[in-house]
Every structure is written in C-alpha cells, then in structure tokens.
Amino acid sequence: MENRTRFLFLSTAALLGLFNLSTGQAEEQLLGENLREELLVEPEIARREITEPNFDEEDFEIGVYAGLMNIEDFGTSAAYGLRLAYHGTESIFLEAAIGTSEANETSYEQLSGDVQLLTDSERRFTYYNLSAGYNILPGEVFLGGKYAYNSQFYLIGGIGTTRFAGDDEFTVNVGAGYRLLINDWLTIHLDARDHMFESDLLGESKTTHNFELTGSLSFFF
Amino acid sequence: MRRFSKIPLRIGGLLLGLLLSWPMLAEETPMRVQVFAPFIEMHTGPGAVYPVHHVAERDEWVVIHKRRTDWFLVETRRGKQGWVAIDEMRQTRLEDGTPLPLTAYSEKDFRDRTWEFSFYGGDMEGAALLGLYAGYAFNENLSTEVSFSQALGDFSSEYLFDVNLVSQPFPEWTFSPFFTLGGGVIRTNPNATLVETEDRTDTTAHVGAGLKVYMTRRFFLRGEFRHYAVFTSRDENEDFDQWKIGLGFFF
Incomplete structure (x- = not known):
C-alpha cells in the first residue's frame, strides 16, 4: 500500500517536472536573442533596502x-x-x-x-x-x-x-x-x-x- | 534675588548630572545577534594584537554594546565581554535570521560623504600656514566649506576666514580634482617687535584647484592651491598665493 502511494506521488512529481522542463524549453526557444539579453541586463528584482544598524560608535x-x-x-x-x-x-x-x-x-x-x-x-x-x-x-x-x-x-x-x-x-x-x-x-x-x-x-x-x-x-x- | 542666584547652580548641577550619566545613557538599546560562524573570537581590547580570552560559539546569542573603529564590544549571555573584529561580526545574524549588515568604510563611502573635516599645513608667500576646515556636501559633485587659517610670517601673522564652494567633477576618480571659489576676510597683526603699524582687516576673494585622495577608512588627503585677491582700503589691491596639504576625515 505504502509503496503504491509512493509510486503515485513520485510519478506525478516526475511528470510535473518533465512538463515544466519542456514548457521552459519551449518558452526559451520562443524568446529572441535580443529579448533574452534585455532580460539579463535588467532583472526586475526589488532591491532589499539594507540599513546598517545604529551602534553607539565611540571613535x-x-x-x-x-x-x-x-x-x-x-x-x-x-x-x-x-x-x-x-x-x-x-x-x-x-x-x-x-x-x-x-x-x-x-x-x-x-x-x-x-x-x-x-x-x-x-x-x-x-x-x-x-x-x-x-x-x-x-x-x-x-x-x-x-x-x-x-x-x-x-x-x-x-x-x-x-x-x-x-x-x-x-x-x-x-x-x-x-x-x-x-x-x-x-x-x-x-x-x-x-x-x-x-x-x-x-x-x-x-x-x-x-x-x-x-x-x-x-x-x- | 536669592531665588535667582540658585539658577546657575541648578544648571551646573544638571550639566554635571548629564555628564556623569552620559556614558550610561549612550549604552541604551543594545542589539542582540546570533553567532552563525563556528565561533567568533573575543579579544581583551579593540585591536588584533590584544589576546583572545573567550570565544562565542555557533548559535550563541551575544549583545552588542558599542563600536570603536572596526571593533565591536559584545557580551555573552554569561556576562563575558570582549571585542570582536568586523569580519567576524559579519558572520552573525539578527533576530529575524538576516545577516548583520556591516560595512567597512570604503572609497564609495567617501563619495557619499556628507561631512568632512580636515587640518592642513602649507605656505602663503613664504609664511607658514596652518588651519582647519569643515565641509558639507550637497551631492557627489558640489560642497561648501568653512575654513579658518593662520599664516605666521616674519613680520606679521595673518588670520583668514573663508567660505567657499567646491566643485568635484570626477568624484569616482581615486585622484579626484576639484575647483573652488569663495570669499572671506583677512586680518593682519604685525609682530610686537615692529612699531608704527596697526592691525587691519580686509575682505578677500579666492579661486583655487586641488586634489582629494581617499586613503583608508575615514581618512583622505587633500592638496590645494589658491590664489587670493585682497580688497584693501588703500589705493591698490593686493594678491597672494597659498599652497596647502591636509589630512582629513569624513562622515
């Protein structure tokens, strides 16, 4: 019983993984070289604001x-x-x-x-x-x-x-x-x-x- | 009358109280961090040469009391205190699990400075020159400065007070040139051994150029040449040159 559930989960996961991979590849092929470069240069990631904590500085x-x-x-x-x-x-x-x-x-x-x-x-x-x-x-x-x-x-x-x-x-x-x-x-x-x-x-x-x-x-x- | 006479005493007492409690006040709100490195070394003093007398191990929580140059005074839960180097403090984490963000001062901080202070020595038409200035930066390229200098010659000593604008067109260069324009006053005191001379004060204008060089941490070097024009009350105006080199620090 246990083995069968494990098999079911694993195969589903593998299928999903394959699906993701293939769609990913398809998308990549769709993108033109120029567009890819543009994406590489300007990743729209929100920068985390890092503020240095305020210490009692005694210099x-x-x-x-x-x-x-x-x-x-x-x-x-x-x-x-x-x-x-x-x-x-x-x-x-x-x-x-x-x-x-x-x-x-x-x-x-x-x-x-x-x-x-x-x-x-x-x-x-x-x-x-x-x-x-x-x-x-x-x-x-x-x-x-x-x-x-x-x-x-x-x-x-x-x-x-x-x-x-x-x-x-x-x-x-x-x-x-x-x-x-x-x-x-x-x-x-x-x-x-x-x-x-x-x-x-x-x-x-x-x-x-x-x-x-x-x-x-x-x-x- | 008696009531008023107590006021200076009270103010004095208040100031004394503040002064005495100041170090205690300054130690408020300590920050707690968790050691993430296998261990951090705690030195007996704020310097690499001081011996390590304790280590705080991974996952241990320490409280940060203060920072002096690149050293941090921390205290373990058991009450052991010691100084930890900035490189090791970077391997600790805040309560929310993020690394403690610490930066050592770099050339970038010099570009982003707001305040700078420096003292300098030099030459003004054969007289020894010394002085200090404070500068405030509006942005990377433009700042304003207030300086006070003294020139000590054989026959007189001169005091100069100047306010000027500084333009630094290439702040990203290590040897970064700047240009300056300003005005001020000059006061001339003839030496006591000379007779029949009197003190005088005149207004001045100056133009100059120089170099700023970032050294290390919060220090920088600055060399400068200035040409002054003095607007005297006599028939003709005077002018003179000034060379100076200085060591400064910034915030």
Whole structure:
C-alpha cells in the first residue's frame, strides 16, 4: 500500500517536472536573442533596502590635562589644556589640542632686580596644535592578581601655533605618550611633548625647545 | 534675588548630572545577534594584537554594546565581554535570521560623504600656514566649506576666514580634482617687535584647484592651491598665493 502511494506521488512529481522542463524549453526557444539579453541586463528584482544598524560608535576621545611645562629661558611652571582626538583605525588617531602655561622670570630678571623683559600678559604661553598619533606597543597592565587594564604607548607629532611674548610662532610638536584604559570609555594619559619654535626674543634667533609633561583624564564618546 | 542666584547652580548641577550619566545613557538599546560562524573570537581590547580570552560559539546569542573603529564590544549571555573584529561580526545574524549588515568604510563611502573635516599645513608667500576646515556636501559633485587659517610670517601673522564652494567633477576618480571659489576676510597683526603699524582687516576673494585622495577608512588627503585677491582700503589691491596639504576625515 505504502509503496503504491509512493509510486503515485513520485510519478506525478516526475511528470510535473518533465512538463515544466519542456514548457521552459519551449518558452526559451520562443524568446529572441535580443529579448533574452534585455532580460539579463535588467532583472526586475526589488532591491532589499539594507540599513546598517545604529551602534553607539565611540571613535572620539575628549580630555583635560595638567602638568608642567618648561619654557626655554623662562623656567618651569604649571600647564593645562584640553584635547580632542578622533580614532580612525585601531592604530591611527588625529588630535587637536589647546593648552596654556605662564612664563616665570629669566635668571637675568631675577638677578638684576627691577628689569622686566615681558609684561604680565606677554608671559602667558598659549598654544594650539593639530597632530597625528600612532599607537605602538599595545599591552596590558596588571594590578594585583585580579585586575588587568589595556594600555597603549603612542608616538605623536604635529603642527600648531604658540602665542608667547606678544608674537604668534609656527610650532612643531613631537612626543610620546602612554594611554591606560580604565574601562571601555575612561582613559588616563601620561604625555611628554616637545614644542619647538623659532624665537628671537633674547637677541639671537634660535629654535627653542619647550618640554611639557602632563597627565590627563579623558573619555571616549 | 536669592531665588535667582540658585539658577546657575541648578544648571551646573544638571550639566554635571548629564555628564556623569552620559556614558550610561549612550549604552541604551543594545542589539542582540546570533553567532552563525563556528565561533567568533573575543579579544581583551579593540585591536588584533590584544589576546583572545573567550570565544562565542555557533548559535550563541551575544549583545552588542558599542563600536570603536572596526571593533565591536559584545557580551555573552554569561556576562563575558570582549571585542570582536568586523569580519567576524559579519558572520552573525539578527533576530529575524538576516545577516548583520556591516560595512567597512570604503572609497564609495567617501563619495557619499556628507561631512568632512580636515587640518592642513602649507605656505602663503613664504609664511607658514596652518588651519582647519569643515565641509558639507550637497551631492557627489558640489560642497561648501568653512575654513579658518593662520599664516605666521616674519613680520606679521595673518588670520583668514573663508567660505567657499567646491566643485568635484570626477568624484569616482581615486585622484579626484576639484575647483573652488569663495570669499572671506583677512586680518593682519604685525609682530610686537615692529612699531608704527596697526592691525587691519580686509575682505578677500579666492579661486583655487586641488586634489582629494581617499586613503583608508575615514581618512583622505587633500592638496590645494589658491590664489587670493585682497580688497584693501588703500589705493591698490593686493594678491597672494597659498599652497596647502591636509589630512582629513569624513562622515
């Protein structure tokens, strides 16, 4: 009984299949070459609209920093600033920063007593710069046996302007830093940077090196 | 009077509250996907160099928390978190069974961009030039830009603010030329060591041409030449040339 039903179904299916095949062939022969080509070129298939889901993308990093800056010939004083970075790939990022510090007196000013080379407002050292950074030596640091944090050592360099002693100077900065990721959005930085520009403030024109060492707290958004 | 004095305090408190709750707010509505590959590797950090500390197997459901560059922070049902590369995320499926549609940024995205930002350095009649601009694209061929630059010369520094239109006739070319036309203002500040000079502000017009080159992901390079005419209040107008090269990113 079972065999007979199976045979019945199979033969019907085979017949239908043959029928489809033969009608298909017949149709194909009916179509002219030109028409077929047209069909191949313009298949009228409704395109499915693919929209990329919206994720919380966190490629920007914003932070405040504070530390020390050594202004050549003018001693070391506190420095602080603001930075915004865009992470384009897992290793490359662009950074814009604005920072400020204040020059102390030169040793000549201190020894001579009354002489002042700069006014108070000219002592303000303000810079902004645009830099590109590259993360090298990614790693992990361990705190006790229980906590592990990701870290990155990066090289960075760029160009910018420094306003000091009443003038704006074209400034090149190079440096390196260390980024410690506390969790997936909060980071701590240690950053050492040399801000170099030409200055003729003390007579002869020379390239001044202004080293800055800062620590910062920043977060991804 | 006392009632008003509390308002800044309240606003401050509100802002602080918003700031503190911001990361939490941003993590709303996580998306759930099912692993379709034999397994996906979860790294400890968003980069290929970070070690794999866990794998999610086929048919396992994971929640996507966020994306950073081409890495996704996912969490398994057991609460394990890790970063998964975009290539492996493509092998997961949504609740309705369709593959998770993810695109890495390509040259096509550069053509379809709406916003672009760039900073540049260059030369303006011997003075060092630097600046940044933001651009908005109306379509593949036409966009508008706002730029702010500073030129640092030996005797003065100049600030330029420009608005311009950019035409890019061949957006599909890898080295795609563009032409620009615009206007703005230039402010000249003579250096402090010079005497008997004064600051002045003049209007300008400029014409220029350049090349845009797509690099990788959201980055592109741009080189440009511009010729400026300055409409001064003195008897004759000035003109000068500007060369610049910049690195930018787009959305």
